[in-house]
Amino acid sequence: DVKVTQSSRYLVKRTGEKVFLECVQDMDHENMFWYRQDPGLGLRLIYFSYDVKMKEKGDIPEGYSVSREKKERFSLILESASTNQTSMYLCASSSGLAGGSYNEQFFGPGTRLTVL
Amino acid sequence: AQSVTQLGSHVSVSEGALVLLRCNYSSSVPPYLFWYVQYPNQGLQLLLKYTTGATLVKGINGFEAEFKKSETSFHLTKPSAHMSDAAEYFCAVGGYTGRRALTFGSGTRLQVQP
Numbered sequence: 001d002v003k004v005t006q007s008s009r010y011l012v013k014r015t016g017e018k019v020f021l022e023c024v025q026d027m028d029h030e031n032m033f034w035y036r037q038d039p040g041l042g043l044r045l046i047y048f049s050y051d052v053k054m055k056e057k058g059d060i061p062e063g064y065s066v067s068r069e070k071k072e073r074f075s076l077i078l079e080s081a082s083t084n085q086t087s088m089y090l091c092a093s094s095s096g097l098a099g100g101s102y103n104e105q106f107f108g109p110g111t112r113l114t115v116l
Numbered sequence: 117a118q119s120v121t122q123l124g125s126h127v128s129v130s131e132g133a134l135v136l137l138r139c140n141y142s143s144s145v146p147p148y149l150f151w152y153v154q155y156p157n158q159g160l161q162l163l164l165k166y167t168t169g170a171t172l173v174k175g176i177n178g179f180e181a182e183f184k185k186s187e188t189s190f191h192l193t194k195p196s197a198h199m200s201d202a203a204e205y206f207c208a209v210g211g212y213t214g215r216r217a218l219t220f221g222s223g224t225r226l227q228v229q230p
Contacts, residue, residue, distance in 0.1 A: 044220075096216065108159050
C-alpha cells in the first residue's frame with residue numbers, strides 16, 4: 001500500500017513563528033503536492049513538486065514556500081505564520097510524467113494547524 | 117483551465133435510500149475524473165476514477181459514477197445508503213493540460229439518517 005505520512009496531526013503556533021510541515025511518501029512517486037482545506041472551499045493547491053529541487057506554484061502560494069531535497073520528502077514552510085493560515089493542510093503524491101494529471105493522488109492524514 | 121462544481125454542500129438521506137451526489141466539470145481537454153471520500157479526521161481516499169473507456173465506473177463500497185460528456189457531468193450514486201457512508205465527498209478533474217495537480221470541487225457532506 002502507498003503510504004503518505006505527515007509529521008503532525010495537530011499543531012498550534014503563534015503569529016510570526018516559522019512553521020515546518022513535513023510529508024513523506026514511500027512509493028517513489030515523482031509528484032508531491034500541498035493543499036489546504038477550508039470549509040466550503042474544498043482543496044486548494046498551494047505548491048507542487050515534480051522532481052527533487054523542482055517546484056511550481058499552485059493557486060494560493062502567497063505566504064508559503066516549499067522544499068524538496070529528497071524524492072520522498074516534501075516540506076511546506078510558513079515563514080511567518082498568520083492567523084489566516086489556520087487550516088487543515090493535506091499532502092499528496094502521485095506517479096506520472098510530464099504533462100498530465102491523470103493518475104490518482106494518494107493523501108496523507110492531514111495536519112490541522114492553528115495559529116494564535 | 118479546468119473547474120468543478122458540486123451542487124449541494126450538504127446532502128441528507130435516510131439509511132437504505134438512494135445516494136446521489138452531483139458533479140459538473142469544465143475542461144478544455146478530455147477530462148480524467150475522480151471521486152474521493154474523506155472520513156472525519158482522515159485524509160482523502162479514492163472512491164473511483166474515469167480515464168477512458170466505459171463511461172459507467174464502479175468503485176469501492178458500492179459506489180458508482182457515470183461520465184456524461186454531453187452534460188459535462190460525473191454524478192456519484194449508491195443504491196442504498198449505509199450509516200458508514202457519512203463523510204465528505206470530493207469530485208476532481210484532471211487531464212493532459214500541463215497542470216499536474218487535480219482541480220477539486222468544494223465538497224459535499226453526506227449525512228445518513230437512521
